[in-house]
Amino acid sequence: MTATDDRTGRPTGRTRLLPPLPSQAERVAELLREAVIDGDHPPGRRLSEERLCEELGVSRNTLREAFRLLVRERLVVHQMHRGVFVSLPDSEDVRDLFNARRSLELPAVQRAVDPTAESVAVVGRAVDEGEAARDAGDWWGVGTANMHFHQALAGLAGSARIDEFMSRVLAETRLVFHVMDAPREFHAPYLDWNRRIHTLLAAGDNEGAAAELTTYLDTSEEQLVTAFVARETGGDRPAGTTP
Amino acid sequence: MTATDDRTGRPTGRTRLLPPLPSQAERVAELLREAVIDGDHPPGRRLSEERLCEELGVSRNTLREAFRLLVRERLVVHQMHRGVFVSLPDSEDVRDLFNARRSLELPAVQRAVDPTAESVAVVGRAVDEGEAARDAGDWWGVGTANMHFHQALAGLAGSARIDEFMSRVLAETRLVFHVMDAPREFHAPYLDWNRRIHTLLAAGDNEGAAAELTTYLDTSEEQLVTAFVARETGGDRPAGTTP
DNA sequence: GATTGAAGTATTGTTCAACAATCCAACGAG
DNA sequence: CTCGTTGGATTGTTGAACAATACTTCAATC
Structure with missing residues (x-):
């Protein structure tokens, strides 16, 4: 049997009180979020996957997960096959x-x-x-x-x-x-x-x-x-x- | 030289008119979003990575990217090392x-x-x-x-x-x-x-x-x-x- | 019988490497 | 000068591997 009852599909009883540990991707997102808000990366700047995942010491996949989070907050924009850029509001x-x-x-x-x-x-x-x-x-x-x-x-x-x-x-x-x-x-x-x-x-x-x-x-x-x-x-x- | 001017970091001129093609992750997210909203996956159900990436024919990494998007929309919740569950509002x-x-x-x-x-x-x-x-x-x-x-x-x-x-x-x-x-x-x-x-x-x-x-x-x-x-x-x- | 504790198993978290797809810049022909 | 072509660089996606964790199971103890 798996961790959850697959008939109801519900997580087995017990409410979760302790907040779950933040995942790596969320920590990376938090870092980037602060950096963007503080202006470390100026609006319009492209955020290179290669460079950043080197700089932060995480894999490209994890970095990309973090990017998705920031895209949803509109702090960065994502253009297909071009990369993510710090938002440049008009x-x-x-x-x-x-x-x-x-x-x-x-x-x-x-x-x-x-x-x-x-x-x-x-x-x-x-x-x-x-x-x-x-x-x-x-x-x-x-x-x-x-x-x-x-x-x-x-x-x-x-x-x-x-x-x-x-x-x-x-x-x-x-x-x-x-x-x-x-x-x-x-x-x-x-x-x-x-x-x-x-x-x-x-x-x-x-x-x-x-x-x-x-x-x-x-x-x-x-x-x-x-x-x-x-x-x-x-x-x-x-x-x-x-x- | 790269695709962008790294001094300003700005995407080189030209405004982008055509909306960029949706990425695989976004398409998967759209599928799951509709499935959740239509009730195909009842609230509280766990969405197994293994099963879904098999069912949808995408890799686990791509599926996880899609999950991040839905988490941000609160349609699913993500619990560390437990997986993602369809939100069960109280x-x-x-x-x-x-x-x-x-x-x-x-x-x-x-x-x-x-x-x-x-x-x-x-x-x-x-x-x-x-x-x-x-x-x-x-x-x-x-x-x-x-x-x-x-x-x-x-x-x-x-x-x-x-x-x-x-x-x-x-x-x-x-x-x-x-x-x-x-x-x-x-x-x-x-x-x-x-x-x-x-x-x-x-x-x-x-x-x-x-x-x-x-x-x-x-x-x-x-x-x-x-x-x-x-x-x-x-x-x-x-x-x-x-x- | 109920509770506690220790494996064992299943699932997710993260990384890595490879290849495909695409964009961009540079070059050359007309 | 304009237009297509070519080549390099970057992202998109995949698959597999291993680590970390949660859940279950089962045995031992009170």
């Missing part, structure tokens, strides 16, 4: 990302019920984190805190799947900032905005918070898109991320 | 799925601007599809049309990423219906509801449509959850989908 991607964020963040803010809930406190902590990073002159940390802030906003919806999706959207957004290499003081003006949004939320003024967030997203998108179209009409236009 | 998953749907569908309906837009027409066509299937006695087709209907609702947001996420959520929801094997006339009462929502939407009454949709989702969730907790407290509780 202005259309920026618009789509902000549309997605509007859909995720605004209703979450509007429908948040309890201003004293832990989920709201998480938002506040992300604001603190951003201000601390600013005071320390850590601009990359400011960006990270900003991501945490918006992740926390989406978290108000209370759905694990939404959380996961949001984290992918934000990771992609991070790539956008790499494309327009101005990650220095870009996030600074938004810190006060974050503070204001959280204050309104904690006061139970969901509509006010949503209104602030709306203008926040609109101006941020506008700023990024204009920067992108300038880039696109100016330089040559390499293969996009939506092949 | 009541908590049902709640999360409906929370996600609320976040995706409601704001899309509320913020839809043009009642005459093509995106609204798509909603109407899904309603027609459902009624046609009902008249033909095709209950599985009714369920499919219902999925199309809600996919169309989320599509009102106008974000490709939202669309993709929504399709995954709905695919998972489909699994839920397989767990409680009552896919017969379950969707029937909702057909009229769909018609009503579309009528309101086409009339520009977004709030009215959103209100209808809210009660729709609430009752549907309640119905499913009660069925699930009955199942869970009754039978033994195998390994869940969120290990």
